[in-house]
Amino acid sequence: AQSVAQPEDQVNVAEGNPLTVKCTYSVSGNPYLFWYVQYPNRGLQFLLKYITGDNLVKGSYGFEAEFNKSQTSFHLKKPSALVSDSALYFCAVRDAKAGNMLTFGGGTRLMVKP
Amino acid sequence: EPEVTQTPSHQVTQMGQEVILRCVPISNHLYFYWYRQILGQKVEFLVSFYNNEISEKSEIFDDQFSVERPDGSNFTLKIRSTKLEDSAMYFCASSADRGEYNEQFFGPGTRLTVL
Numbered sequence: 001a002q003s004v005a006q007p008e009d010q011v012n013v014a015e016g017n018p019l020t021v022k023c024t025y026s027v028s029g030n031p032y033l034f035w036y037v038q039y040p041n042r043g044l045q046f047l048l049k050y051i052t053g054d055n056l057v058k059g060s061y062g063f064e065a066e067f068n069k070s071q072t073s074f075h076l077k078k079p080s081a082l083v084s085d086s087a088l089y090f091c092a093v094r095d096a097k098a099g100n101m102l103t104f105g106g107g108t109r110l111m112v113k114p
Numbered sequence: 115e116p117e118v119t120q121t122p123s124h125q126v127t128q129m130g131q132e133v134i135l136r137c138v139p140i141s142n143h144l145y146f147y148w149y150r151q152i153l154g155q156k157v158e159f160l161v162s163f164y165n166n167e168i169s170e171k172s173e174i175f176d177d178q179f180s181v182e183r184p185d186g187s188n189f190t191l192k193i194r195s196t197k198l199e200d201s202a203m204y205f206c207a208s209s210a211d212r213g214e215y216n217e218q219f220f221g222p223g224t225r226l227t228v229l
Binding site for chain 2: 044045049099101104
């Protein structure tokens, strides 16, 4: 079975400061990891993914995430937060050997204050 | 930029009624999915569909649920006899390929309210 944990329901950060949204996962095989963002009344928008290769992956809107196999983590980061980054962020995992279904974390609400 | 679209945005129905939720996936995509999110809970996988048949389904996807691709563009989720606990946001998604490099693109969701 595969699972994802996002330990923080909400993250508050001041505009211009770096942000981190945490994610840990559990899969039996190799993980494919994804971050999605959801703005109000919108669907889940793909931000970035880790499949293989470089542990640091870069995505849309200046976001990046670091895959850490030993800690089974895939934290989302951005060097300088914008107010417009305020949204709900979801981490998701897919087991490379277990089909195409995504398993999502519970989501973390990011609040960036001016 | 191509998008997944879903209709209606909000559906209200009486318990026991049938509902059909509609989705138009991105045009060159081959894999289609339904997920749901009960208020305050995680996004949960329901079913995936490829080549006109179900390729995976979760325990949630019981005999009350069915999916269909009635034509070359639409992908539907039918709930035959709705229950109160079916109230949720239903998301449709599509991906270009099942391969390891795919990502799933999601629609804006249909909020289903069962009274």
